Amino acid sequence: MTVRLSRRYGFFASHRLHSRALSDEENRETYGKCNNPWGHGHNYEVEVTVRGKVDPRTGRAIDLAVLDALAEAEILAPFRYRNLNQELAAFREVVPTTENLGLEVDRRLREAWTKAFADGPSLEKVRIWETERNICEVEAQAGEGQR
Protein backbone atom coordinates (compact mmCIF):
# COMPACT_ATOMS: atom_id res chain seq x y z
CA MET A 1 0.00 0.00 0.00
CA THR A 2 1.22 3.41 -1.00
CA VAL A 3 1.32 6.33 1.43
CA ARG A 4 2.70 9.85 1.53
CA LEU A 5 4.97 10.52 4.48
CA SER A 6 6.03 13.99 5.55
CA ARG A 7 8.99 14.77 7.76
CA ARG A 8 9.69 18.22 9.15
CA TYR A 9 13.08 19.78 9.95
CA GLY A 10 14.20 23.18 11.19
CA PHE A 11 17.18 25.49 10.80
CA PHE A 12 18.00 29.12 11.61
CA ALA A 13 19.60 31.38 9.03
CA SER A 14 19.89 34.99 7.95
CA HIS A 15 19.33 36.59 4.58
CA ARG A 16 18.71 39.83 2.79
CA LEU A 17 16.27 40.23 -0.08
CA HIS A 18 17.93 42.46 -2.63
CA SER A 19 17.97 42.02 -6.39
CA ARG A 20 20.78 43.41 -8.51
CA ALA A 21 18.28 43.69 -11.35
CA LEU A 22 16.35 46.34 -9.41
CA SER A 23 17.24 49.87 -8.32
CA ASP A 24 17.66 50.62 -4.58
CA GLU A 25 14.26 52.30 -4.63
CA GLU A 26 12.62 49.32 -6.37
CA ASN A 27 14.29 46.91 -3.94
CA ARG A 28 12.87 48.82 -0.98
CA GLU A 29 9.42 48.83 -2.55
CA THR A 30 9.53 45.15 -3.51
CA TYR A 31 10.98 43.64 -0.35
CA GLY A 32 10.16 46.22 2.34
CA LYS A 33 11.85 45.44 5.67
CA CYS A 34 13.48 42.35 4.16
CA ASN A 35 15.68 44.69 2.11
CA ASN A 36 17.46 45.95 5.25
CA PRO A 37 21.16 46.10 4.19
CA TRP A 38 22.22 44.44 7.43
CA GLY A 39 20.05 41.42 6.80
CA HIS A 40 17.78 39.59 9.23
CA GLY A 41 16.95 35.97 10.08
CA HIS A 42 14.24 33.33 10.42
CA ASN A 43 13.47 30.01 12.05
CA TYR A 44 12.95 28.09 8.86
CA GLU A 45 11.07 24.83 8.73
CA VAL A 46 11.35 22.38 5.86
CA GLU A 47 8.84 19.60 5.27
CA VAL A 48 9.84 16.81 2.89
CA THR A 49 7.00 14.66 1.51
CA VAL A 50 7.78 11.28 -0.02
CA ARG A 51 5.54 8.73 -1.70
CA GLY A 52 6.26 5.05 -1.21
CA LYS A 53 4.97 1.57 -0.52
CA VAL A 54 4.82 0.39 3.08
CA ASP A 55 7.37 -2.39 3.59
CA PRO A 56 5.41 -5.25 5.22
CA ARG A 57 8.46 -6.24 7.29
CA THR A 58 9.05 -2.87 8.91
CA GLY A 59 5.74 -1.04 8.45
CA ARG A 60 7.73 1.88 7.05
CA ALA A 61 7.39 3.65 3.68
CA ILE A 62 10.93 5.06 3.87
CA ASP A 63 14.02 4.46 5.97
CA LEU A 64 13.73 7.49 8.27
CA ALA A 65 17.33 7.21 9.44
CA VAL A 66 18.50 7.54 5.82
CA LEU A 67 16.08 10.42 5.12
CA ASP A 68 17.22 12.25 8.27
CA ALA A 69 20.88 11.76 7.33
CA LEU A 70 20.17 13.03 3.80
CA ALA A 71 18.33 16.12 5.10
CA GLU A 72 21.15 16.79 7.57
CA ALA A 73 23.88 16.46 4.92
CA GLU A 74 22.15 18.29 2.07
CA ILE A 75 20.07 20.96 3.81
CA LEU A 76 20.50 21.40 7.54
CA ALA A 77 24.29 21.29 7.89
CA PRO A 78 24.91 23.63 4.92
CA PHE A 79 22.14 26.13 5.86
CA ARG A 80 22.19 26.11 9.68
CA TYR A 81 23.38 29.40 11.23
CA ARG A 82 24.47 30.71 7.83
CA ASN A 83 24.13 33.99 6.06
CA LEU A 84 22.44 32.58 2.97
CA ASN A 85 23.45 35.42 0.62
CA GLN A 86 27.11 35.35 1.55
CA GLU A 87 27.79 31.74 2.44
CA LEU A 88 25.82 29.74 -0.12
CA ALA A 89 26.96 29.77 -3.72
CA ALA A 90 23.37 29.31 -4.94
CA PHE A 91 22.37 32.70 -3.50
CA ARG A 92 25.28 34.84 -4.66
CA GLU A 93 23.25 35.96 -7.67
CA VAL A 94 19.81 34.54 -6.85
CA VAL A 95 17.69 36.33 -4.22
CA PRO A 96 17.08 33.99 -1.24
CA THR A 97 13.30 34.41 -1.14
CA THR A 98 11.24 31.54 0.31
CA GLU A 99 10.45 30.56 -3.30
CA ASN A 100 14.10 30.33 -4.32
CA LEU A 101 15.03 28.63 -1.08
CA GLY A 102 12.31 26.03 -1.75
CA LEU A 103 13.67 25.43 -5.25
CA GLU A 104 17.23 25.08 -3.91
CA VAL A 105 16.13 22.60 -1.20
CA ASP A 106 14.24 20.61 -3.87
CA ARG A 107 17.27 20.67 -6.20
CA ARG A 108 19.65 19.47 -3.48
CA LEU A 109 17.35 16.65 -2.39
CA ARG A 110 16.72 15.49 -5.97
CA GLU A 111 20.46 15.44 -6.73
CA ALA A 112 21.17 13.14 -3.80
CA TRP A 113 17.90 11.16 -3.94
CA THR A 114 18.66 8.32 -6.36
CA LYS A 115 21.86 7.38 -4.59
CA ALA A 116 20.13 7.25 -1.19
CA PHE A 117 16.89 5.59 -2.31
CA ALA A 118 17.68 3.58 -5.44
CA ASP A 119 14.48 1.52 -5.68
CA GLY A 120 12.66 3.17 -2.86
CA PRO A 121 10.22 6.00 -2.29
CA SER A 122 10.01 9.02 -4.57
CA LEU A 123 10.35 12.66 -3.54
CA GLU A 124 6.93 14.25 -3.95
CA LYS A 125 7.18 17.78 -2.60
CA VAL A 126 9.03 20.20 -0.40
CA ARG A 127 7.38 22.85 1.76
CA ILE A 128 9.34 25.58 3.45
CA TRP A 129 8.13 27.92 6.19
CA GLU A 130 9.94 31.23 6.50
CA THR A 131 7.48 32.28 9.20
CA GLU A 132 4.13 30.86 10.27
CA ARG A 133 2.50 33.02 7.62
CA ASN A 134 4.88 32.66 4.71
CA ILE A 135 5.07 29.18 3.22
CA CYS A 136 6.27 27.98 -0.16
CA GLU A 137 5.50 24.58 -1.70
CA VAL A 138 7.55 23.03 -4.51
CA GLU A 139 6.29 19.94 -6.30
CA ALA A 140 9.28 17.74 -7.08
CA GLN A 141 10.13 17.89 -10.76
CA ALA A 142 9.34 14.64 -12.51
CA GLY A 143 12.26 12.82 -14.04
CA GLU A 144 15.08 13.69 -11.69
CA GLY A 145 15.34 12.02 -8.33
CA GLN A 146 12.28 9.96 -9.13
CA ARG A 147 11.92 6.28 -9.58
Place this chain on the structure above:
Amino acid sequence: MVISKKVEFSASHICRSAQLTDAENERVYGAAANPLGHGHNYVVEVAIEGDPDPVTGMILDLKRLREILEEKVLNVYDHRLLNREVEPFDRVVPTVENIAIDIWNRVEGSIRGRAKLHSVKVHETNELCVEYRGEA
Protein backbone atom coordinates in the same frame (compact mmCIF):
# COMPACT_ATOMS: atom_id res chain seq x y z
CA MET B 1 -14.78 19.11 -3.24
CA VAL B 2 -12.89 17.83 -0.19
CA ILE B 3 -13.73 18.57 3.44
CA SER B 4 -11.84 17.26 6.45
CA LYS B 5 -12.44 16.70 10.13
CA LYS B 6 -9.71 16.61 12.74
CA VAL B 7 -9.77 14.44 15.86
CA GLU B 8 -7.13 13.48 18.41
CA PHE B 9 -6.29 10.45 20.45
CA SER B 10 -3.48 9.51 22.80
CA ALA B 11 -1.96 6.05 22.73
CA SER B 12 1.20 4.10 23.35
CA HIS B 13 3.05 1.78 21.02
CA ILE B 14 6.21 -0.21 20.50
CA CYS B 15 7.88 -0.13 17.09
CA ARG B 16 9.64 -3.48 16.80
CA SER B 17 9.31 -6.05 14.07
CA ALA B 18 9.60 -9.74 14.93
CA GLN B 19 11.12 -10.21 11.48
CA LEU B 20 14.10 -7.99 12.31
CA THR B 21 17.04 -8.56 14.63
CA ASP B 22 17.46 -6.36 17.72
CA ALA B 23 20.17 -4.38 15.97
CA GLU B 24 17.98 -3.86 12.88
CA ASN B 25 15.05 -2.78 15.05
CA GLU B 26 17.24 -0.20 16.82
CA ARG B 27 18.48 1.14 13.50
CA VAL B 28 15.10 1.30 11.74
CA TYR B 29 12.97 2.65 14.59
CA GLY B 30 15.56 4.32 16.82
CA ALA B 31 14.26 5.17 20.30
CA ALA B 32 10.75 4.07 19.22
CA ALA B 33 11.98 0.46 19.42
CA ASN B 34 12.04 0.61 23.25
CA PRO B 35 10.35 -2.69 24.21
CA LEU B 36 8.56 -1.02 27.13
CA GLY B 37 6.74 1.34 24.79
CA HIS B 38 6.16 5.09 24.60
CA GLY B 39 3.24 7.26 23.49
CA HIS B 40 2.00 10.14 21.37
CA ASN B 41 -0.88 12.55 21.04
CA TYR B 42 -2.00 11.59 17.55
CA VAL B 43 -3.90 14.05 15.36
CA VAL B 44 -6.05 12.46 12.66
CA GLU B 45 -7.48 14.36 9.71
CA VAL B 46 -10.09 12.45 7.76
CA ALA B 47 -11.06 14.01 4.42
CA ILE B 48 -14.18 13.14 2.47
CA GLU B 49 -14.91 13.97 -1.12
CA GLY B 50 -18.13 14.71 -2.99
CA ASP B 51 -20.54 17.39 -4.21
CA PRO B 52 -22.58 19.28 -1.62
CA ASP B 53 -26.25 18.34 -1.34
CA PRO B 54 -28.24 21.11 -3.08
CA VAL B 55 -30.67 21.34 -0.16
CA THR B 56 -28.35 21.17 2.88
CA GLY B 57 -25.18 22.50 1.24
CA MET B 58 -23.27 19.65 2.89
CA ILE B 59 -21.29 16.73 1.45
CA LEU B 60 -21.87 14.80 4.65
CA ASP B 61 -23.24 15.94 7.97
CA LEU B 62 -20.05 16.62 9.93
CA LYS B 63 -21.80 15.62 13.16
CA ARG B 64 -22.29 12.20 11.55
CA LEU B 65 -18.62 12.09 10.54
CA ARG B 66 -17.64 12.96 14.10
CA GLU B 67 -19.82 10.07 15.38
CA ILE B 68 -18.23 7.66 12.89
CA LEU B 69 -14.74 8.73 13.97
CA GLU B 70 -15.64 8.40 17.63
CA GLU B 71 -17.14 4.96 17.21
CA LYS B 72 -14.65 3.48 14.75
CA VAL B 73 -11.41 5.20 15.77
CA LEU B 74 -11.39 7.04 19.09
CA ASN B 75 -13.28 4.39 21.07
CA VAL B 76 -10.81 1.81 19.74
CA TYR B 77 -7.52 3.75 19.85
CA ASP B 78 -7.76 6.34 22.64
CA HIS B 79 -5.63 5.62 25.74
CA ARG B 80 -4.65 2.15 24.55
CA LEU B 81 -1.43 0.25 24.07
CA LEU B 82 -1.83 -0.34 20.34
CA ASN B 83 0.35 -3.48 20.16
CA ARG B 84 -1.76 -5.28 22.77
CA GLU B 85 -5.22 -3.79 22.56
CA VAL B 86 -5.89 -2.84 18.93
CA GLU B 87 -6.02 -5.23 15.98
CA PRO B 88 -4.12 -5.72 13.69
CA PHE B 89 -1.20 -4.39 15.73
CA ASP B 90 -0.70 -7.71 17.52
CA ARG B 91 0.92 -8.80 14.24
CA VAL B 92 1.55 -5.55 12.30
CA VAL B 93 4.02 -2.92 13.54
CA PRO B 94 2.01 0.16 14.65
CA THR B 95 4.03 2.66 12.64
CA VAL B 96 2.23 5.85 11.68
CA GLU B 97 2.01 4.43 8.13
CA ASN B 98 0.12 1.35 9.32
CA ILE B 99 -2.07 3.43 11.66
CA ALA B 100 -3.20 5.61 8.72
CA ILE B 101 -4.02 2.50 6.65
CA ASP B 102 -5.89 0.86 9.54
CA ILE B 103 -7.98 3.99 10.21
CA TRP B 104 -8.88 4.09 6.49
CA ASN B 105 -10.00 0.46 6.68
CA ARG B 106 -12.08 1.08 9.80
CA VAL B 107 -13.82 4.20 8.48
CA GLU B 108 -14.28 3.62 4.75
CA GLY B 109 -17.35 1.37 4.95
CA SER B 110 -19.27 3.93 7.02
CA ILE B 111 -18.93 6.83 4.57
CA ARG B 112 -22.04 6.50 2.43
CA GLY B 113 -24.38 8.50 0.24
CA ARG B 114 -22.87 11.26 -1.87
CA ALA B 115 -19.60 11.27 0.11
CA LYS B 116 -16.62 9.03 -0.32
CA LEU B 117 -13.48 8.78 1.75
CA HIS B 118 -10.66 10.82 0.20
CA SER B 119 -7.73 10.51 2.61
CA VAL B 120 -6.61 9.78 6.14
CA LYS B 121 -3.77 11.87 7.48
CA VAL B 122 -2.16 10.99 10.80
CA HIS B 123 0.28 13.29 12.59
CA GLU B 124 2.35 11.33 15.07
CA THR B 125 4.43 14.38 16.08
CA ASN B 126 4.90 17.86 14.60
CA GLU B 127 7.78 16.38 12.64
CA LEU B 128 6.18 13.24 11.22
CA CYS B 129 2.93 12.71 9.38
CA VAL B 130 1.51 10.18 6.92
CA GLU B 131 -1.33 10.46 4.42
CA TYR B 132 -3.10 7.41 2.93
CA ARG B 133 -5.48 7.79 0.01
CA GLY B 134 -6.49 4.15 -0.35
CA GLU B 135 -3.86 3.43 -2.99
CA ALA B 136 -2.69 -0.16 -3.45
